Amino acid sequence: MAAGGTALAKPGAASQVWRWVMANFGSSWFLLGPLLAAYAPRRLFQTYFNLFLRRHARRLLNFVDPYVSIDFWDCPPVSRYAALQPLASAHDTTYEEVKAYLSSSCSEQDARELRAEGAKEGDGLVLSLNDGQDVADEFRGATLWWSSVPADELVVAHAAHHGQQQNTDHDGRRCQRLTFHRRHRRLVVDEYLPHVRRRGRDILFANRRRRLYTNNRTTGYSSAYDKTWSFVNFDHPTTFDTLAMDPDRKKEIMDDLDAFRNNREFYRRTGKPWKRGYLLYGPPGTGKSTMIAAMANYLNYDIYDVELTVVSNNNDLRKLLIQTTSKSIIIIEDIDCSLDLTGKRDGKKKPAAPTSPYELHGGGSEVTLSGLLNFIDGLWSACGGERIVVFTTNHVDQLDPALIRRGRMDMHIEMSYCGFEAFKTLAKNYLDIHAHRLFPAVEEQLNEVELTPADVAECLMTAKRAGYGEDAALEFLIQELKKKGAETKAAAEAAAAAEEAVQTNESEADNDDDDEYEYEEDAEDVEEEDDPESVIPADISKYLVAVNNIAGLGDLSSIKDLLGDIKKKRADAKEELQKMGTGAKEAAVEANLPKTENNEIEDVRKSKDART
Ligand SMILES: Nc1ncnc2c1ncn2[C@@H]1O[C@H](COP(=O)(O)OP(=O)(O)OP(=O)(O)O)[C@@H](O)[C@H]1O
Structure with a gap:
């Protein structure tokens, strides 16, 4: 307007310009003008703007406002259909990760108005910025700002900008906005955002409630609606501190778990799937299940307890595997009893006679050794990564060597009878004592008698329930150990006597056989002589x-x-x-x-x- 005003103030010059324009373009302008006005005035302007002006406008804008922003939207609720697709349901979790990251930043920084929501899992709270608040973050010398933007505001702005109807899809959704100087663009995209996601994931993982899954019976005709796993929250209190076993061996196992957890890059570099197998073997009551709980608590992993007898075939076994998450322990307890896995790898097992109505209708398991081996380390086993497979057995000698060879079961852990070091852990757990004058007597007895940690724990529990003090409880344990020792001795003597009798009979029988042999030879001689x-x-x-x-x-x-x-x-x-x-x-x-x-x-x- 100011320019127009100036032009009006100088009529002579303006009329001269006008005259010049009309002299040069008058006729064609009069022809083209109405056409352009009728058909494409706006489009023409846009094209002209895009071709010639936008670049300059952008430069100007950069000069005036050199900041870039990225919005992270809350995901729409997962549709029922998507939820039924196990592989497709891995919806974008970026927003949750960003929020978890900000939750830790917000609590440390000095944002004044925060919003608190209960964490989706666990008892924790997720703090986030209230609308209009922002928080600065430093990363490798760059300063970045996060702010929370209500969706409505964004939607209105977006609709106004594009001249569109307001999109109601965004109702109730929120957005976290990251703003940074344009010179940090590469740093943000290549390093900062992956860092935010990783850190957010770790926070979400640490806050989640751990689960113990078990597989449901499969029939071989499963549909997308079938639930493969059922779960309960896993709250087992056992830790490596309360696990009774030799401390050196315990440390070895913990170091091995640490090395597994922290060596993602090593596995990637060496081309090995990120998984590890542990075989726990030993007599009943030596703590194999307890060890699994301690491992899960130590690593903060979920547990998938596979019951092989209800898996109908190898295909269903593979499906089970696919539907486990990473950072989990997959266990098969008492593997020697689970199925007859002694068959040839490729051979199909001969179907056993049905023993229940379920089996009568074709429900028996056809899982083979080959299927199980694939489950442990076939191609599918590498999906997801960061998995531990644990087998337990009371009879390690009865397992097929292929199943437990190193590389499949990387670490073989023998769970044995209660030694003195293991007892000390139990004494601490149950009696809350670290040393006692009766410890040497207990040690002496434990060297003589084979008692499982479960037996020792039961003794101490009984003493505790009876209201015994430390002395009485240890005396009680010593008596129990002596009793057990006497029983064991008597049983050993009886066994030795039986053994001797059997050997005597065998040698008598051998003599008889020799006699017969000689007798036959002699009879032949008789014929000759x-x-x-x-x-x-x-x-x-x-x-x-x-x-x-x-x-x-x-x-x-x-x-x-x-x-x-x-x-x-x-x-x-x-x-x-x-x-x-x-x-x-x-x-x-x-x-x-x-x-x-x-x-x-x-x-x-x-x-x-x-x-x-
Ligand atoms: N090493 C141990 N440390 C602490 N407690 C133990 C240990 N071993 C056994 N217990 C106690 O005994 C109980 C039974 O142990 P657990 O079920 O772990 O034995 P297991 O070897 O798995 O037996 P099974 O072979 O019969 O399954 C546990 O609940 C625990 O209280």
Whole structure:
């Protein structure tokens, strides 16, 4: 307007310009003007602006306002359909991560008006900026500002700018805005934002409530609506501090877990999937399950407890794996009892006879060793990363070596009977004592007796429940250990006696076999030498003394018959002997067998007499 005013103030000059324009462009302007006005005045202007002016305008704008902003929108609620797609449901979590990051920054910084919301999981609170508040953040020498912008404000501005209807999709949503100088653009995009996301993820992970999952029975016909895993919150109180085991071994395991957790780059560099297998083996009650709980608490991981017997086939097993999250421990307890996994890797297992209505309708598990091996370290096992697989067993020797070879089960951990160091942990847990005058006596007994930590824990619990003090509780434990020692000794003696008896019987049986062997050889010699005397070896006289009586028979065929009969009789007698107890056996050897043989010999003699 000011320029127009000046022009009006100088009519002479203006009319001169006008005259010049009309002289040069008058005719064509009069022709084109109405056309342009009718068809494309606005478009023409936009094109002209984009081509020639925008660059200059932008330069000017940069000069006036060199700041760039990035908005992070709250995600719309996940649709029901998306929630049913396990792989697709990984919706963008950036907003949550940014908010978690800001939550920690906000509490440290001096923003005055904050908004507090309950964390989605766990008991924590998420603090965020109230509308209109902003907070500065420093990163590698750059200053950046975060502010919370109400969605309505953004929507109105956006709609006004584009001349559109207000989009109601944004209702109730919020936006976190990051503002920074344009010279930090690369730093922000390449380093700062990944840092914010990583840190936010860590905060969300630390605040979440841990879960213990178990797999639901599958039928082989699962649909997208089937829930593969069910879960409860995992609140097991066991830690490595309360786990009773040798401290050096415990430290070794903790170091191994640390090395696993902190070595993401190492796994990436070496091309190994980021996972590790642990085999826990030992007698019942030595703390295998307790160890898993301690591991989960130490790493802050979720637990997926796989019940193999309700997984119908290898395909369903793979689906289970896909639906586990990273930072988790997948366990298969009592792997030796879970399924018959001793079959050939590729061979299909022979279906067992159905034992329940479920199995009758085709519900039995067809998971094979091969399927399980793929589950542990096939291609699918690498998805997600940061996973630990744990097998437990009471009978490590019964497992297929392929299942537990190093590389699959990287660390084999033996959980053994309670030693003195382990006892000290239990004494601290249950009696709250670190040392006591009775400890040496307990140590002495523990060196003698094999008692599981579960047994020792139960003793101390019983003493505690009975209201015993420290002295009485330890005395009680010592008595229990002595009792157990006496029982063990008696059992060992009985076992040794039984063993000795078995060995005696076996050596007797061996002697018998030797006798038979020699006897057969001698009988063959008889045929050749035709000398009945030589048939009777003297050293088997214990059972065959009566045979000497027929030395004068002289009839080879009768002797052969006799030998055959005696042999059969002895075999029968031996079989009977094996069924008898030791005392009865001796009696039979002394009394029955010779008598039987004598009778037999007598019978043969009679038949011989009859023939002659
Ligand atoms: N090493 C241990 N440290 C602390 N407590 C233990 C330990 N071992 C056993 N316990 C106690 O005994 C109970 C049973 O132990 P746990 O279930 O861990 O044994 P397990 O070896 O897994 O037995 P199973 O082979 O029968 O499953 C636990 O609840 C715990 O209270």
